[in-house]
Amino acid sequence: MIDMQPHRLTHLAAGRLVALLALVCLAGCARSQTDDGSVAWSPPPDSAIPMDSLGAAIRRGQAIMRNTPDSLPEFALSSLNCTSCHLADARQVGAAPLLGVVARFPKFLDRVGAVIPVEDRINYCMTRSLAGLRLPTHSREMQDMVAYLAFLSRGLPVGSAPDSLGIPAIPAMEGDSARGHAVYATTCAACHGLDGEGGVVPRAPALWGARSFSIGASMARIEVAAAFVRHNMPLSQPGSLTDQQAWDVAAYLNRQPRPDMPAKEQDWPLGGAPAGVPYNTVGHESTDSRLLLPRVSPERAVVPPPEPARQGGR
Ligand code: HEC
Numbered sequence: 001m002i003d004m005q006p007h008r009l010t011h012l013a014a015g016r017l018v019a020l021l022a023l024v025c026l027a028g029c030a031r032s033q034t035d036d037g038s039v040a041w042s043p044p045p046d047s048a049i050p051m052d053s054l055g056a057a058i059r060r061g062q063a064i065m066r067n068t069p070d071s072l073p074e075f076a077l078s079s080l081n082c083t084s085c086h087l088a089d090a091r092q093v094g095a096a097p098l099l100g101v102v103a104r105f106p107k108f109l110d111r112v113g114a115v116i117p118v119e120d121r122i123n124y125c126m127t128r129s130l131a132g133l134r135l136p137t138h139s140r141e142m143q144d145m146v147a148y149l150a151f152l153s154r155g156l157p158v159g160s161a162p163d164s165l166g167i168p169a170i171p172a173m174e175g176d177s178a179r180g181h182a183v184y185a186t187t188c189a190a191c192h193g194l195d196g197e198g199g200v201v202p203r204a205p206a207l208w209g210a211r212s213f214s215i216g217a218s219m220a221r222i223e224v225a226a227a228f229v230r231h232n233m234p235l236s237q238p239g240s241l242t243d244q245q246a247w248d249v250a251a252y253l254n255r256q257p258r259p260d261m262p263a264k265e266q267d268w269p270l271g272g273a274p275a276g277v278p279y280n281t282v283g284h285e286s287t288d289s290r291l292l293l294p295r296v297s298p299e300r301a302v303v304p305p306p307e308p309a310r311q312g313g314r
């Protein structure tokens with residue numbers, strides 16, 4: 001029996017712990033019952049990637065997520081990699097970790113109003129968070145990313161989830177974009193550039209402009225950006241901003257132009273959009289007015305929802 005909370009381990013600098021985890025997985029007990037009956041689970045370390053064809057696919061998927069525009073130049077049109085937000089190979093708690101994600105799909109997504117497979121969910125990030133084009137579901141590259149995500153889900157029962165998902169919310173506050181501009185200049189521009197274009201240091205992605213995430217990305221919601229920044233930025237000293245500074249800098253980012261998202265008004269078709277969604281949807285009126293940049297191939301930037309049920313089957 002393992003008496004610890006293994007999915008918190010990403011917090012700890014941990015040669016010894018990684019070695020311990022490897023042992024845990026070698027012993028085939030990545031999952032165990034704790035005293036209170038809940039399931040303790042730890043994602044396998046990279047050293048557990050098998051040395052076979054599946055292992056090769058898992059490694060390719062991990063490489064694509066780390067270097068997305070380089071790997072998929074015709075599809076990933078922004079400066080962002082998957083791991084620009086899903087930090088530390090999608091293992092970082094507090095940065096929307098994708099640990100166990102394959103055990104949570106297919107899943108009902110209220111933004112689509114339908115049950116969707118994990119490939120469609122990946123394409124939502126391709127088209128919205130990367131402001132790119134959807135990747136064919138049966139492509140080698142899509143299946144490689146699914147292989148990596150399935151690896152990050154090993155040992156977790158289908159339908160269950162670790163308790164450290166998403167980007168933990170921070171207390172609600174009013175952001176001030178003028179103060180945010182000052183925070184940006186002193187704390188962010190050294191890596192992301194004064195003009196938000198990124199690339200001042202290797203891997204720093206654009207925060208606005210034509211090569212940033214689109215208006216349809218979750219990160220374009222002020223409360224999501226504030227929470228992400230509060231927990232993870234500046235990358236050199238995460239956690240050093242106050243909640244207020246995180247809201248201010250998110251308000252500043254919010255005022256900048258970014259790529260449009262075709263068909264965004266069809267999101268949340270059943271209503272219930274979160275307050276910070278920066279465009280109008282059913283029953284939700286946004287006060288946001290942003291400069292939106294046009295998209296290349298707008299039709300390929302949309303993930304079509306599942307087709308309606310067919311009648312007359314026997
Ligand atoms: C601009 C930031 C950003 C980028 C870049 C990004 N994502 Fe995401 N992704 C998010 C956010 C935010 C969520 C929502 C997290 C949540 O609500 O738990 C998310 C959710 C997901 C989910 C669903 C997680 C779940 O538990 O339901 C998957 C799968 C995913 N992303 C895969 C990818 C892949 C693959 C890429 C690269 C092609 C990518 N993402 C790029 C921000 C991003």
Ligand code: HEC
Pocket residue numbers: 080081083084085087088183184187188189190191192201202203204205206207212213219225228229233234235236241249
């Ligand atoms: C030391 C360099 C550095 C500093 C300083 C820094 N960042 Fe980042 N930021 C990065 C890197 C690098 C990434 C991508 C992470 C990766 O690839 O591992 C990133 C990712 C991001 C992302 C998610 C990806 C995207 O393009 O939206 C946001 C949002 C962000 N940073 C905002 C900020 C803000 C706001 C500040 C200032 C409070 C800041 N960063 C300070 C280096 C930095």
